[in-house]
Amino acid sequence: MALVGRKRTSNPLGLDPKKHARLYAKHGAFYYAHRAGKWERLGTDLADAKRKAAHYNDPDGTYGTCAWYLDQFLTHCETRVKAGQLAQRTCDDYKRDAEPAKS
Numbered sequence: 001m002a003l004v005g006r007k008r009t010s011n012p013l014g015l016d017p018k019k020h021a022r023l024y025a026k027h028g029a030f031y032y033a034h035r036a037g038k039w040e041r042l043g044t045d046l047a048d049a050k051r052k053a054a055h056y057n058d059p060d061g062t063y064g065t066c067a068w069y070l071d072q073f074l075t076h077c078e079t080r081v082k083a084g085q086l087a088q089r090t091c092d093d094y095k096r097d098a099e100p101a102k103s
Contacts, residue, residue, distance in 0.1 A: 013025060013046060015050075020050055020053045020054065020057070021053075021057055022034070022053065022056070022057070023042075023049060023050065023053035028044065029041055029042070029043060029044050030042045030043060030044070030045075030046065030049035030053075032049075032052065032053050032056055034056070052075065055071055055075070070098055073094075074091075074094060074095055074098060077090075077091045077094055078091060
């Protein structure tokens with residue numbers, strides 16, 4: 001017989017089960033559990049973790065598009081900045097150039 005979990009009765013962090021699925025708070029940080037079983041540390045900022053989890057869950061169906069790959073690249077750049085392999089200024093320039101032009 002398989003054990004079935006139940007929904008939590010309280011949700012103090014406001015994690016929407018549809019939009020932020022697979023996002024967990026653990027050891028003072030937020031982690032995303034990928035479908036392949038790998039856990040990725042998203043950091044300690046709740047808003048940033050929610051944004052990244054929403055991107056990974058792909059609610060808009062943008063997987064495989066140019067915009068999706070650009071978001072993946074920017075997320076990778078943020079990781080490289082934290083590791084000291086890329087300057088923050090370079091990452092900020094990439095983000096600025098990725099935004100749509102304002103008319």
